[in-house]
Amino acid sequence: MRKIITGALLLVLTSVLSYAQSPGSRTSTPSKAEQEVLDLSKKKWDWMADKNADSLAILFDEKSVFVHMGGSWGKAQEVNIIKSGGIHYKKADIHSASVNIIDNTAILLNNITLLAVVGGNEVTNPFIVTEVYIRENKRWKLGSLSFTKINTPGSPR
Template identity: 45%
Template sequence: MKSTILTFVFALFFIQMGVAQQSSEEQTLIKLSHDKWQWMSDKDVTKLDALFDAKSKFVHMSGTWKKEEELDIIKTGRIWYKKATVKDTAVELFGNTAIVWNRITLDAVVREQVAVTEFTVTEVYQKNGQGWKLLALTFSSVRETHQIKQ
């Protein structure tokens, strides 16, 4: 009987450890995604360059481009991601790959015009060693009432 209880306690402990690790990893990705929005607002291309994978791609309402063009757009202010207000976030982990969905209101300056737009942004990350690299970022225009299903 003691052996059965002890086995159950150890199993419960290891299950909780696994859940805690996953939750911690999800929190890391959420923080990284939120930091990315701030770096985009600050036009901090040094931090973004380190985050974006060399083959990363970006899908916007007006086109699709690769890392170097995205960094140039941010650096030159062709699009200024002035402020991203994150309203909802969901994360799914698939081994070394993660998808982060953010529902945001984006205040931006595009071609010298102020634009406030509702988006769901899909970000794909891959764990590389100890850190995460952004592989893809896609903006999807949505209604203000859109919700991300958990």
């Protein structure tokens, strides 16, 4: 009887631990499509740091939405904010990134520390950033970018 109970407990514990793993804890090599999205996200952070509004305007879908600590808006306002320097995304230190692809939609989670200039003030904040990409005509377009402030960089997801 003791062996049966011990075996059952081990089975339950193993199931719970495997279910509780976060998407970012996966150790397998990303698929080609997942790697494309991870690389594109990295380029996006570089373009934001360089205030490369023209490249970002091509990447952002016409119906894209952006959620920040101070509000939410669409593509035109985000591009104008970057172009004008209203928000300067100086440097995104990416601590981890994971991507899940569902049909033609990729959901990417970045755990970052963002150094930015907002309203003339330099600020550093830890965020989980959710990026949603849609694949159309063999190209990925950014559909949504949302910042969720967390307490510390590297916090578990």
